[in-house]
Amino acid sequence: MKHLKTDVAVIGAGITGCAIARQLSRYVLNILVIEKEPDAGCGTTRANSGLVHPGYAGDEGTLRLTMCHNGSLLFRKIAPELDIPMIYSGSLLHAEKRQDIAYLEELKKKGTKYGVKGLRVLRGYEEIKKIEPSISKNVVASLYCAEHIITSPYEAALALFENAAENSAKFLFGQKVFSIKYEKSSKAFFIETEDYKGVKSILIEASYVINAAGVFADEIAAMAGDDSFKIQSIKGQYFLLDSNTGPHVKLPNLRLPDPDNIRSKGMVVTPTSGGNLLVGSNYELTDKNDSSTTYDELEEIRKKLSRLIENIPFEKIITAFAGSRAYADTGDFILGPIPHNERFINAAGIQSPGLTCAFLIAEMMADYLKDAGLPLKNNSGFKPQREAIKKINKENLLENNSLYRTDNKYGEIICRCEKVSEAEIVEAIKRGAATIDGIKFRTRAGMGRCQGGYCMLRVLKILSRELGVPVEEITKSGGNSFVALKKMN
Amino acid sequence: MQQGKNNYKKKYDLAIIGGGPAGMAAAVRAHELGIINVLLIERDKYLGGILPQCIHAGFGLKIFNRELTGPEYSSIFEEKIVQSGIDTMLDTMALNIKSENGLKIVTAANSSFGYFDIEAKSVILALGCRERTRGQINIPGSRPSGVYTAGVIQRMVNIEGYLPGKKVVVLGSGDIGLIMARRMHLEGCAVKGVFEINPFSTGLLRNIAQCLDDFNIPLYLSHTVTGIIGKKRIEAVKVSKVDEKLKPVKGSDRIIECDTLLLSVGLIPENELSLTCGILLDNKTLGPVVDENCQTSVKGIFSCGNSLFVNDIVDNVTQAGQAAAEGCLAYLNEKPYEEPSIEVQAGEGILYAVPQKISGFKDVTFSIRVSRPMKNAYIAFGDFFKKKFKFLTPGEMVFIKIKKDIINGLAGGKTRVIKIYTGSK
Ligand SMILES: Cc1cc2nc3c(=O)[nH]c(=O)nc-3n(C[C@H](O)[C@H](O)[C@H](O)COP(=O)(O)OP(=O)(O)OC[C@H]3O[C@@H](n4cnc5c(N)ncnc54)[C@H](O)[C@@H]3O)c2cc1C
Ligand SMILES: Cc1cc2nc3c(=O)[nH]c(=O)nc-3n(C[C@H](O)[C@H](O)[C@H](O)COP(=O)(O)OP(=O)(O)OC[C@H]3O[C@@H](n4cnc5c(N)ncnc54)[C@H](O)[C@@H]3O)c2cc1C
Numbered sequence: 001m002k003h004l005k006t007d008v009a010v011i012g013a014g015i016t017g018c019a020i021a022r023q024l025s026r027y028v029l030n031i032l033v034i035e036k037e038p039d040a041g042c043g044t045t046r047a048n049s050g051l052v053h054p055g056y057a058g059d060e061g062t063l064r065l066t067m068c069h070n071g072s073l074l075f076r077k078i079a080p081e082l083d084i085p086m087i088y089s090g091s092l093l094h095a096e097k098r099q100d101i102a103y104l105e106e107l108k109k110k111g112t113k114y115g116v117k118g119l120r121v122l123r124g125y126e127e128i129k130k131i132e133p134s135i136s137k138n139v140v141a142s143l144y145c146a147e148h149i150i151t152s153p154y155e156a157a158l159a160l161f162e163n164a165a166e167n168s169a170k171f172l173f174g175q176k177v178f179s180i181k182y183e184k185s186s187k188a189f190f191i192e193t194e195d196y197k198g199v200k201s202i203l204i205e206a207s208y209v210i211n212a213a214g215v216f217a218d219e220i221a222a223m224a225g226d227d228s229f230k231i232q233s234i235k236g237q238y239f240l241l242d243s244n245t246g247p248h249v250k251l252p253n254l255r256l257p258d259p260d261n262i263r264s265k266g267m268v269v270t271p272t273s274g275g276n277l278l279v280g281s282n283y284e285l286t287d288k289n290d291s292s293t294t295y296d297e298l299e300e301i302r303k304k305l306s307r308l309i310e311n312i313p314f315e316k317i318i319t320a321f322a323g324s325r326a327y328a329d330t331g332d333f334i335l336g337p338i339p340h341n342e343r344f345i346n347a348a349g350i351q352s353p354g355l356t357c358a359f360l361i362a363e364m365m366a367d368y369l370k371d372a373g374l375p376l377k378n379n380s381g382f383k384p385q386r387e388a389i390k391k392i393n394k395e396n397l398l399e400n401n402s403l404y405r406t407d408n409k410y411g412e413i414i415c416r417c418e419k420v421s422e423a424e425i426v427e428a429i430k431r432g433a434a435t436i437d438g439i440k441f442r443t444r445a446g447m448g449r450c451q452g453g454y455c456m457l458r459v460l461k462i463l464s465r466e467l468g469v470p471v472e473e474i475t476k477s478g479g480n481s482f483v484a485l486k487k488m489n
Numbered sequence: 490m491q492q493g494k495n496n497y498k499k500k501y502d503l504a505i506i507g508g509g510p511a512g513m514a515a516a517v518r519a520h521e522l523g524i525i526n527v528l529l530i531e532r533d534k535y536l537g538g539i540l541p542q543c544i545h546a547g548f549g550l551k552i553f554n555r556e557l558t559g560p561e562y563s564s565i566f567e568e569k570i571v572q573s574g575i576d577t578m579l580d581t582m583a584l585n586i587k588s589e590n591g592l593k594i595v596t597a598a599n600s601s602f603g604y605f606d607i608e609a610k611s612v613i614l615a616l617g618c619r620e621r622t623r624g625q626i627n628i629p630g631s632r633p634s635g636v637y638t639a640g641v642i643q644r645m646v647n648i649e650g651y652l653p654g655k656k657v658v659v660l661g662s663g664d665i666g667l668i669m670a671r672r673m674h675l676e677g678c679a680v681k682g683v684f685e686i687n688p689f690s691t692g693l694l695r696n697i698a699q700c701l702d703d704f705n706i707p708l709y710l711s712h713t714v715t716g717i718i719g720k721k722r723i724e725a726v727k728v729s730k731v732d733e734k735l736k737p738v739k740g741s742d743r744i745i746e747c748d749t750l751l752l753s754v755g756l757i758p759e760n761e762l763s764l765t766c767g768i769l770l771d772n773k774t775l776g777p778v779v780d781e782n783c784q785t786s787v788k789g790i791f792s793c794g795n796s797l798f799v800n801d802i803v804d805n806v807t808q809a810g811q812a813a814a815e816g817c818l819a820y821l822n823e824k825p826y827e828e829p830s831i832e833v834q835a836g837e838g839i840l841y842a843v844p845q846k847i848s849g850f851k852d853v854t855f856s857i858r859v860s861r862p863m864k865n866a867y868i869a870f871g872d873f874f875k876k877k878f879k880f881l882t883p884g885e886m887v888f889i890k891i892k893k894d895i896i897n898g899l900a901g902g903k904t905r906v907i908k909i910y911t912g913s914k
Contacts, residue, residue: 196721240624289720292631295737319624321632397584397596397604404603411600413532413582416761422600436634451622453638457645471651476634479721483634484651485748488676 002202006032006170008369009191009206011177011220013037014045015153015358016347017212018160023362024369025167027376032204033169034193036176038478039438041157043214045355046441047238047291047323049268049278051252052076052086053353054147056111056119063333064353069115071357072147078359082159083388084151085273089251091148092122092132093266094139094308100256104143111145118146134249138307148252152273153355154441155388160358162431163386167379171432174478175202180209180223182341189224189344196479208374209344210365215288215326217334217348226338231349233288233324236281237297242316242449243418246271248309255308257283267301269309274444279305279312286324293320318449325351333357335364342372389427389442392419414462415455417448425459429466436460437477460484497578497607502526503817504595504609506583506762509538510803511794512615513566514810515817519613520573522818527575528607530597532582536570537563538617539640540803542647545668551804562803586612586766588787593766611789611820613813614763614777616796621755623717630717630727639669639753652676654749658726659683660714662690662697663884664801666753671700673751680706681745684728686713686735689862691884715742717750726750756799766790773841774798780829780846781853782816783809791817798843798856801886805856827851831896831905838863838911840883849896849904857887859911866913871904881911 008024010017013035021033037043052075055068079086095104101121108119122128123141131144165171175193178200182189191204213220218231241248252270272278282297298320306312328334328349338344345368347361354361370376392410393399403410409423420443428442436452439445439459446452446459460483464471475481503524505512508531516529535541540548543559550556553565570577581599588594595607620638635654637645639661645651657678659670662685674680683701688711690697701708709728715737716727730741758776760768769778769786776797777785785792793813794806820826827848833855835841840860847853857868863881868889876889896904 290631292717293629295627295629295715298627298629317624317627318622319632320627320629397598398606399604400598401603404598408600408603411598411603412580413584413598416532416582419584449622450619451624453620453622453641456637456641457649461649471649475721477721481634481721483653484645484649485654486652488646488650488652 001200003205004032004202005205006030007206007374008032008208008210009034009189009204010210010212012043012212012214012217013040013157013161013171013173014043014212014214015041015157015160015355016214016350016361017210018157018164019358019362020210020212020347020365021164021169022160022167023359023366025164025169026379026382027366028379029376031164031169032206033164033171034175034177034191034204035171035173038173038435038475039433039441040161040171041154041441042477044323044326045157046154047321048153048236048352048355049252049270049281050151050153050272050355051091051268051270052149052151053356054111054116054145055114056107056116056145059331062331063335064351066114067333067357067360068353071353071360072149074359074363075356076149079151079156081384082163082386084156084159087150087271087273089148089150089271090144090146091252091254092128093143093145093254093256095141095256096138096307098140101141103256104141107143116145116147120144132250132253134309134311135253136308136310150252150270150273151355155273156355156358158442159386159388163383165432166386167382172202177213177220177223180220182224182344187343207343208369208372210347211345212347212350214350215324217326217346218328221338221346221348224338224344225340226344226346228339229334229349230329232327232329233286233290234327234351235284235286235290235322235324237293237301237322238278238280238320239298239301239314239317240319240321241277241279241313242318243275243447245277245313245316246275248277248313253309255304267305269305269312274447277312281323288324291322291324293322318451327351333361335361336368337372345369345372389424389431391424392421394419414458415443415445415448417450417454418444420445420455422462425462426466429463434463434467435475435477436463436483439463456483497528497576497602499608501528501607501609502821503528503611503613504593504607505529505613505615506595507531507538507615507617507794507796508533508536508577508579509615509617509794510540510563510566510806511617511796511810511813512538512613513563513570514807515613515615515793515814516575517566517569517573518811518814519817520575522814524814524818524821528609529570529575529577530581530583530595531577531579534580536567536577536579542640542643544647545672548803551802552807583762586762586790588766588789591789593789611791611817613791613793613817614796615794615810615813616759616762618756618758618795618799620752621757623752626754628714628717631719633717633719633721633723635719635723635748636717636750637752639665639751642751643669643672646672646676652678654747655679656681656747657749657751658714658745658747659751659753661685661753661755662692662708663753664692664696666751667692667696667700669751669753670706671704674704674706678749681747682707682709684709684712684714686711686731689882691882693884713737714750718744723748723750756795758796758798760796763792763796771841771845773835774843778845779843781844781848781851782819783813783844784816784820789820798841801884805886831907834906834908836908836910838866839868839909842909847896850893852890852893853896854888854890855909857889857909859883859887863911863913866911868909868911870909871907
């Protein structure tokens with residue numbers, strides 16, 4: 001059994017865990033992030049609406065409401081350092097019934113109280129159409145918010161992962177935490193992990209633990225003796241439309257939650273930072289491991305959102321997916337040390353707006369660690385900047401020759417739909433991609449309308465070549481998700 | 490001769506994009522017709538398009554009177570291209586086309602020259618097609634590995650030499666689905682069945698016999714895959730019966746264990762490049778609207794092969810490539826070009842008919858696809874031409890040649906719309 005030792009172990013490399021790792025890498029510390037998936041951002045962080053919420057929604061008295069606006073301000077401040085995409089789009093929240101207008105007014109008041117600027121209630125189709133030309137006549141009023149931002153949640157997580165790693169945080173991928181024991185005498189946690197086959201091979205000794213395990217955070221907390229909360233997984237399904245459909249709407253168009261599940265943020269039709277149109281999501285209680293899509297629920301989404309937005313080009317659907325909200329039974333984020341051990345700190349129940357609040361949660365985690373006695377000495381070598389992989393300019397093609405001159409692999413187009421070159425794929429591998437999905441989420445190769453029909457085998461071979469492993473050992477997303485089963489003779 | 494990426498000229502009379510059977514036939518024919526300054530651009534490392542991965546026999550019966558394999562068929566044209574010294578750039582992706590003052594600027598990229606422009610008097614697009622994916626037909630469920638389109642598996646097995654799995658379910662019973670079912674069986678896989686949503690197979694009868702019956706692979710008509718199961722790797726699919734409206738029948742589903750789902754659910758003409766210069770597409774064929782010379786809505790740009798509409802057999806694609814070269818010659822000769830002012834419309838029972846526009850001054854062979862199987866039916870052109878068929882099916886394209894004097898003689902040449910439709914006796 002391999003034995004590792006660290007000051008802080010972070011469990012989970014979603015946006016929360018990665019933001020925490022990056023925040024902690026500002027200090028002179030050994031940080032180890034443990035993640036069961038083969039990459040950062042494979043959980044809920046990969047499947048959500050990708051909006052930095054301004055902070056007008058949520059129940060009074062909850063962290064989800066009170067942290068949101070400050071969270072979004074911090075997001076805006078830090079994202080540019082890390083080259084995380086941000087589109088200052090603003091948003092509209094639509095009401096279809098006259099009696100809901102009062103509710104929009106209420107949200108406006110609530111948002112204003114927490115510092116959200118520029119909230120306006122628009123009345124009547126003509127008024128709304130000026131902002132969103134694709135609006136349907138079913139909409140009677142909308143809350144306009146100038147502060148909504150479109151981002152890319154998985155690019156955010158990957159950027160944080162890269163920057164944290166650059167600042168010497170360590171990441172252990174493909175290892176699932178299955179037991180945690182605390183030894184009082186040495187004040188150390190002993191964390192055991194297993195790989196996807198259930199082979200137990202690593203024991204991690206950590207002085208402090210942060211639990212950022214998403215929908216599984218209750219199970220991780222329970223391993224440390226905290227069974228004060230339970231997490232339910234509440235699934236949301238989406239359609240993703242072709243990468244030229246984003247401009248069908250001008251900005252995120254949100255739908256008021258249905259009265260029977262007011263807790264949800266409701267559904268949305270929004271452009272993504274990649275130029276696609278994202279249409280979703282519903283709100284259904286499911287098993288934690290379930291991220292499947294279902295026919296009936298997708299139909300419901302299609303119907304409901306077609307009432308808000310005219311002529312959504314559903315014939316251009318390229319894929320559907322689902323994400324799980326980590327809904328704690330307290331109804332709120334659970335942040336802070338567990339009752340009997342201040343060295344084990346929860347960042348749990350991080351449902352929406354968890355993406356928005358990730359940086360703020362990360363700062364709070366550093367404070368909790370300090371309170372628990374961990375000395376935080378500034379890391380003088382900390383590099384806050386990270387640059388995104390340089391992409392091909394699709395508008396002005398000849399301009400790419402400046403990239404080409406640095407690396408002739410910029411001339412070799414691997415993904416025909418999204419126009420991704422071999423140079424970008426090789427760079428993604430250097431930055432930690434080891435799977436087909438790892439390449440896809442870093443470069444968009446395979447994300448387009450043919451869904452990898454053209455590039456998947458090409459990417460497979462590049463991965464094999466660059467990583468020096470046989471093709472039949474490369475996976476789509478870790479575990480046994482092999483692409484090719486065996487070499488033929 | 491510049492095979493590979495050694496060099497290229499800045500100006501050509503004709504640039505052909507796509508080195509599959511359509512593009513190769515166009516290049517060879519253009520050379521025969523005396524268009525000397527021709528460039529052929531292909532993004533793959535070899536010519537042939539889809540053919541090198543189709544190692545089964547079944548190509549060339551119509552043109553060569555023998556059954557060749559894909560690579561054999563392809564090599565006939567590759568050799569001609571080498572012999573005629575046509576400039577060929579492999580491993581080169583055409584990314585954009587601009588039409589400026591009658592000239593076409595093709596922007597392409599490769600790893601030898603980077604990003605560069607080529608000026609051409611005319612362009613033939615022979616881009617082939619892409620495959621419909623799981624997302625496009627909305628199969629719900631989880632998103633594991635092991636779900637691939639037929640072409641991906643064909644390339645994986647026949648070119649790269651890897652087997653995707655051992656237990657295979659095939660969705661779609663067109664020729665490609667049938668041929669791949671046999672291929673997987675021959676590689677030692679258990680093919681659990683071929684599932685087809687329609688009450689009929691669109692594949693050739695001989696393929697059903699030779700690919701399924703001979704190997705006891707079951708064909709389930711009026712069935713579809715309604716769910717994908719498995720966390721990381723596909724473990725099973727849910728299949729259901731469908732009703733007349735092709736909707737799954739509740740309660741009819743069963744689970745079939747598999748580690749591979751092979752999707753052969755349709756091809757879509759590839760036209761991303763066509764759209765960069767604003768070529769008008771037909772929403773039925775999903776390829777460009779063309780006239781009898783294969784010319785698109787942008788003058789001097791021609792389209793053929795599977796990027797124009799999806800063909801059944803390669804022989805037709807070859808002929809289409811030749812026709813495009815001939816059309817291109819008509820354009821390059823700068824004789825007064827006969828403008829296509831007659832519109833061709835697809836009526837009852839017709840899925841589509843190409844060309845969609847004609848001048849009326851030339852004999853025209855229409856490529857027609859019907860929308861459903863029919864027995865003892867006819868295809869009619871307005872009220873002036875009718876042809877009877879014992880059997881019509883969407884799986885087999887119909888070619889009907891109409892003489893120019895028939896069209897031209899109509900109402901003294903005043904006909905502006907021709908409707909093509911089907912009927913029974
Ligand atoms: C449908 C939907 C829409 C949303 N929209 C928005 C939005 O627009 N704006 C917004 O701000 N928020 C939104 N959210 C919320 C946001 O997506 C989440 O709050 C955020 O992604 C949570 O990140 P996380 O890192 O806490 O969880 P995750 O991303 O799930 O990360 C947890 C990680 O822990 C790992 N893990 C779990 N157990 C173990 C173990 N035993 N050992 C090792 N690793 C383990 C997992 O593999 C996973 O990678 C939305 C959520 C959903 C579901
Ligand atoms: C599984 C399978 C089985 C088949 N079986 C038979 C059979 O038995 N008998 C038969 O007759 N036919 C068969 N066919 C059909 C036949 O192979 C096709 O109709 C034919 O290959 C289409 O030719 P094409 O030139 O239009 O397209 P393709 O062969 O697809 O060629 C298009 C070429 O264009 C290139 N290209 C596209 N865009 C660009 C760009 N931007 N820049 C540079 N290059 C580009 C592509 O790389 C490709 O090489 C089969 C097809 C399949 C898939």
